[in-house]
Amino acid sequence: MGAFISLPLTTMMAVPLFSSYTTSLNLLFFTLNWYILLLTHPPLVVELYGILIMRLLFFLIPALIFLAFDTGIPSVAVQIKAQGKYALPTFSARRRIGKVVVVSVFNTLLGVGLLVGLEVLSTKVLRWRTLLSVSKQLPMPWKAVQSIFWGLFNRGVLQYLIHRFVLHEGRSPVAKLHKSWQHSVASPFSLVAAYDHPLPYLLHHWIPLYVPAIFFRTHLLPFMVIEAIVSMEELLTYSGYSVLPSAILVKGMARRTDLHFLTKGKGNFAAFGAVDWISGTSVGGDVVDDLKAEWDKHDMDDKVQDGADKAGSLLDSVGLNMRKSGRKLKNGTASG
Secondary structure (H helix, E strand, O other): OHHHHHHHHHHHHHHHHHOOOOHHHHHHHHHHHHHHHHHHOOHHHHHHHHHHHHHHHHHHHHHHHHHHHHHHOHHHHHHHEOOHHHHOHHHHOHHHHHHHHHHHHHHHHHHHHHHHHHHHHHHHHOOOOOOOEOOOOOOOHHHHHHHHHHHHHHHHHHHHHHHHHOOOOOOOHHHHHHHHHHHHOOOOOHHHHHOOOHHHHHHHHHHHHHHHHHHOOOEHHHHHHHHHHHHHHHHHHOOOEOOOOOOOOHHHHHHHHHHHHHOOOOOOOOOOOHHHHHHOOOOOOOHHHHHHHHHHHOOHHHHHHHHHHHHHHHHHHHHHHHHHHHHHHHHHHHHO
């Protein structure tokens, strides 16, 4: 069943990326693939495999590859770890690596399984509609962009509030579990994103991501994009690597995650850093500092000034040409 559904699902996603057709034809093929997929498979099965594939492709499988790289070639891995040898799994987790792998895989599957369980309860037992929209009609592009933006925004705010006020303040049992499980690892590597007691994991990762999507009944396709973005964020920001795809965002997010672990949860409760900056809980610099550093790194002040000078020169030349044309027209009219 997995092979039968994952192939058309993957094909549907790949058509706009690897085909040479126009955008309109790509959208047509994409729509037809989606429609056929829902005609040939139950919506609940499409939802299960769609979300599972996103989680496997963008988090779990790459995280296991990163772990194999860190433990198999530590002499190379240590060169790109922000904390050097202290960030290697063999140092930060020591004899806990096997447990980290098992718990991370379990929690990842638990998150997907919990959503599917709630969907079964809603559709099969209570006879309601699906919690996420699995409609044959695709959302309009602007609507899909809005869904993705608000999904990520709501997730970021909820994750900050839960991480700070539930998992790191007070002496509640769930805070103790979070501290004794996830923060028992000295420095994070990718799998640590999902390494926690199941209760704190669901509070920290599942609720901020899935509850807003269920509340607003987000269409499955935009939600799969959100799932992919969140999975890649966790993969990279917990990786401990200093060499990352985006120096302006991802590198700063990874640095803040490292500092969250090094300070035992004194700040940096959300990876992106905007809510930490607003709330004054940033540790070791905030997202604004990252933006300023990137601005200075690329000499943006000089570039903006050069651009303004060039624009001014262009406007002056255009104005001069217009005045010349006006004089010629005036002289021609007078001669006539």
